[in-house]
Amino acid sequence: MTAQDNTTQFSFELFPPKTEKGIEKMRQTVTQLNLLKPAYFSVTYGAGGSTQSTTFAAVDWLRSEEIETAPHISCIGASKDEIDSLLQRYIGQGITRLVALRGDLPSGAGLGEIHDFSHADELVAYIRETTGDHFHIEVAAYPEFHPQATDPFKDIEYFANKVSAGANAAITQYFYNADAYFRFVDACEALNVTVPIVPGIMPITNYSSLARFSDSCGAEIPRWIRRRLEAFGDDTNSIRSFGADVVSDMCERLIANGAPGLHFYTMNQAGATQILCDRLGITG
Numbered sequence: 001m002t003a004q005d006n007t008t009q010f011s012f013e014l015f016p017p018k019t020e021k022g023i024e025k026m027r028q029t030v031t032q033l034n035l036l037k038p039a040y041f042s043v044t045y046g047a048g049g050s051t052q053s054t055t056f057a058a059v060d061w062l063r064s065e066e067i068e069t070a071p072h073i074s075c076i077g078a079s080k081d082e083i084d085s086l087l088q089r090y091i092g093q094g095i096t097r098l099v100a101l102r103g104d105l106p107s108g109a110g111l112g113e114i115h116d117f118s119h120a121d122e123l124v125a126y127i128r129e130t131t132g133d134h135f136h137i138e139v140a141a142y143p144e145f146h147p148q149a150t151d152p153f154k155d156i157e158y159f160a161n162k163v164s165a166g167a168n169a170a171i172t173q174y175f176y177n178a179d180a181y182f183r184f185v186d187a188c189e190a191l192n193v194t195v196p197i198v199p200g201i202m203p204i205t206n207y208s209s210l211a212r213f214s215d216s217c218g219a220e221i222p223r224w225i226r227r228r229l230e231a232f233g234d235d236t237n238s239i240r241s242f243g244a245d246v247v248s249d250m251c252e253r254l255i256a257n258g259a260p261g262l263h264f265y266t267m268n269q270a271g272a273t274q275i276l277c278d279r280l281g282i283t284g
Helices: 020-036 052-064 080-092 120-131 152-164 178-190 207-217 223-231 236-256 271-280
Strands: 009-014 041-043 069-074 097-101 136-141 169-174 197-201 261-265
Touching (some): 069 120, 136 152, 169 261, 178 197, 207 223, 236 271
Parallel strands (some): 009 041, 041 069, 069 097
16 A cells, blocks of 8 residues: 555544644644645544634644645534534635534533534534535444444444435544454445445554543454553553554555555554554555
């Protein structure tokens, strides 16, 4: 896989920093990874718009550098007027790609604060209704199923609804079991859902933080990987070396078997993602 392979797209995700030190770190990360010529950088958006100002700051800087940018936009807790304002802002900045999500309610908020949207398919439909085909819309997909899903079949139907509402493609929750991804794609195709479903890739650099985050968001770490990572203890170098082996092998298998690209969750750190890209032949 190389950056010159027009059939394979790769991209990087950032979160909006809150401090000057964090902003500088993000900019250094973008400068390094942008040499690989990704399709775009996405920027996350906190629950109920809780990171709106920092998201805007990150997006504004990326656009000032003429970098293709895909802001996340979430609808829970937002009104149609607020979504309209976001869309017009992004149109004015020449942005043509969005990641449309339901999002989570801010801490302490109740169901009465959902406002005009309950699910991501409603947001996608509204973006299409108000802006036509201006935006290429990515939505979320969950090969190991959404952590709040009560029925795996319904979960796939919910994903299909987002596509029917006008989504162009999807980015998955990260995973470490390629078979889960392939089975999810097959299940979608059985429902005639054929949009590109891009695997989300999380580098492994720290076991304890990864385990906590995975448990909270429903991403499964296979037992054999957990046990190996646990055995390394505080040996950071061994964790990162093993993690790079596991994740790069999985990425190679994904691409070899038809995945349309890769979306790297960088956590605003260039190093681990750069190593994976080097192993995969992504050179810019």
